Amino acid sequence: MVFDAIIVGGGAAGFFTAIQIATLRPELKVLILERGKEVLTKVKISGGGRCNVTHAEFVPNELVKAYPRGEKELKGPFHAFCSGDMVAFFEERGVPLKIEEDGRMFPESDSSQSIIDCFLNETEHLGVKINTNCSVKSITKTEQKGASWQLETQQGDFYCNYLAIATGSNPKMWNQLKMLGHTIVSPVPSLFTFNIKDKRINGLMGVASHAEVKLFDKNHTSIKLEDGKKAMASGPLLITHWGMSGPAILKLSAWGARELHQLNYQFVVQVNWLPQYDEEEILLVIEQAKTSEAKKIVFNTRPFDLPKRLWFRLLEASGIHQQQKWAEVGKQAIRKLIQELTAAKFLVNGKSTFKEEFVTAGGVDLKEINFRTYESKVYKNLFLAGEVLNIDAVTGGYNFQNAWTGGYMVAQAIAENTSI
């Protein structure tokens, strides 16, 4: 039961770490310990069963922008192993990927099983041992059996020189790591949709438009993020039965995850439905409509590229009635219309889960990790990768990329270590 390297957690980060170590140093004895009866269970259900493995953003300094937590720390690691390297990894092993319009990358088979089969073939061929139904109960430093670490499990004690923790968002393991001296940033949900009851969007489910969104508290004070930046995002916004969803909202939920948790999910979202224009341009378009369409009914014209039903609601909210002609629209209504178009505020009362897909913001404090090696600064020979760290991203394949890059970096560090 003595191994050179043990990886705790048979998920995305754990498998990629093991495969990389065994590829770089085939002579090492490598073991994965997985508490469940199956491995790679999240990979299986991810992306609606299709597994959104990475994102077609191949420039490290751009890729990092998708990570509300980890942006600074991932810059170096992405220069060592980025999304393009992961595409190459799969292609070299007969699993071609495809890029969807929004940049998400999936296996061409549209089945997460292709990814699982690829990993299982690799571990078998490389001789990586996998023990399932084997939950690690405790981790202790040791000098017994020439090892550095002792792991207690229901299958007995395991020993190793190098220990990699890839247990995802698992509270029990976070407690273990706390006992070892690590700081855990408390977990809060990320990637959720906003619950809104407002007559401007009531009944408009399915309507989508490109928008820019910003967060305010209930007193209409702009919410600032930990790094002092304003909480804002842009992209398609989808009106749902319960409120608002779509990439713009999901991104905003990720950036504001910690602040919105503190506000108990009672806050205000401001929507700019026309981010491509500035206010003066909007006023110009409206004034042009007032002149050229003066005798036409406002509801029968649409000077902006907005979904018809949404345009009607914004006109109503501005006090413009259904028979009113452009010539009859006064200054006050125009001011209100510009406000509804560019800075419409909606009261949010709670959150909903996005397609069962959620990510946790929180985990091992990034200050305690050396991002050249992913080694703990608290203990030598202890490495951490994947969601166990306080790193998370918006949707789009970025969360898996964090797992792949972390696994690669851990493996490089272990393989390069000359003491084995």
Ligand SMILES: Cc1cc2nc3c(=O)[nH]c(=O)nc-3n(C[C@H](O)[C@H](O)[C@H](O)COP(=O)(O)OP(=O)(O)OC[C@H]3O[C@@H](n4cnc5c(N)ncnc54)[C@H](O)[C@@H]3O)c2cc1C
């Ligand atoms: C429904 C859903 C869909 C998703 N879809 C996508 C997607 O398409 N693209 C994307 O990028 N991200 C997606 N994500 C996020 C992504 O799945 C995670 O970011 C990723 O799985 C994290 O990998 P990990 O290896 O760090 O953790 P995990 O994949 O969670 O693996 C951790 C493993 O460790 C095991 N473990 C925990 N504690 C112990 C212990 N004490 N002893 C032994 N084993 C232990 C667990 O059983 C688990 O198998 C999705 C998430 C969900 C919930």
